[in-house]
Structures are given as C-alpha cells and as structure tokens.
Amino acid sequence: MANRLFQKAREAVNNVVGRMNGNGSHEQGHQMSHQxxxxxxxxxxxxxxxxxxxxxxxxxxxxxxxxxxxxxxDQNGDLK
Structure with a gap:
C-alpha cells in the first residue's frame, strides 16, 4: 500500500521547486511561460x-x- 502522506509531500516539494525553476504547470490549461x-x-x-x-x-x-x-x-528556498 502506498504512503499517501509521502506522496503528498513529494508532490508539494516538486510543485514548489518546479515553480521556482520555471518548470511548473498551470492546472487551468494556460501555456507555460518557463519563467x-x-x-x-x-x-x-x-x-x-x-x-x-x-x-x-x-x-x-x-x-x-x-x-x-x-x-x-531548502536549497531552492535559498534561491528566492
């Protein structure tokens, strides 16, 4: 059985880090700016x-x- 809390943590970090690096996705179907x-x-x-x-x-x-x-x-937080 998969650990849902672990999965949520991984998704949350990937969301934050991806957005910091310009690789985030937009849930509403907008084009990605890569900024x-x-x-x-x-x-x-x-x-x-x-x-x-x-x-x-x-x-x-x-x-x-x-x-x-x-x-x-933590590393990506330092880049803000």
Missing part, C-alpha cells in the same frame, strides 16, 4: 508541513527520500 514563478511563504509552508507529516508514518527508505526532498526544498 520562474514567485513562491510565497504559504507554498513553502505547505511543503514543509507535508514533509513533517509524512516523516512519522514512513519507512526508513521513505524517510531518507523525505530528507532529500527537505534538502532540495
């Missing part, structure tokens, strides 16, 4: 909370991947 988008504190907080929530209910392998996601989020 980095501004990420607000709420977007980052959602990703941080998703990682924290997933940590408690994850396997060791998932926790290692979550740590990598956290590091990726």
């Amino acid at each position: 980095p988008e501004h990420i607000n504190a709420h977007d980052e907080a959602v990703a941080q909370n998703a990682i924290s929530s997933a940590m408690a209910n994850s396997s060791d392998a998932e926790r290692a991947q979550l740590a990598e996601l956290q590091q990726e989020l």
Whole structure:
C-alpha cells in the first residue's frame, strides 16, 4: 500500500521547486511561460508541513527520500 502522506509531500516539494525553476504547470490549461514563478511563504509552508507529516508514518527508505526532498526544498528556498 502506498504512503499517501509521502506522496503528498513529494508532490508539494516538486510543485514548489518546479515553480521556482520555471518548470511548473498551470492546472487551468494556460501555456507555460518557463519563467520562474514567485513562491510565497504559504507554498513553502505547505511543503514543509507535508514533509513533517509524512516523516512519522514512513519507512526508513521513505524517510531518507523525505530528507532529500527537505534538502532540495531548502536549497531552492535559498534561491528566492
């Protein structure tokens, strides 16, 4: 059975990092500009909370991947 919290954390981080790098998608069918988008504190907080929530209910392998996601989020947060 897949860990939904882990999946949500991965999606949230990919959304934030992708948008920071100009690779984000627009859900409403708008064309992608490939320009980095501004990420607000709420977007980052959602990703941080998703990682924290997933940590408690994850396997060791998932926790290692979550740590990598956290590091990726931190590194991209420094680029803002």
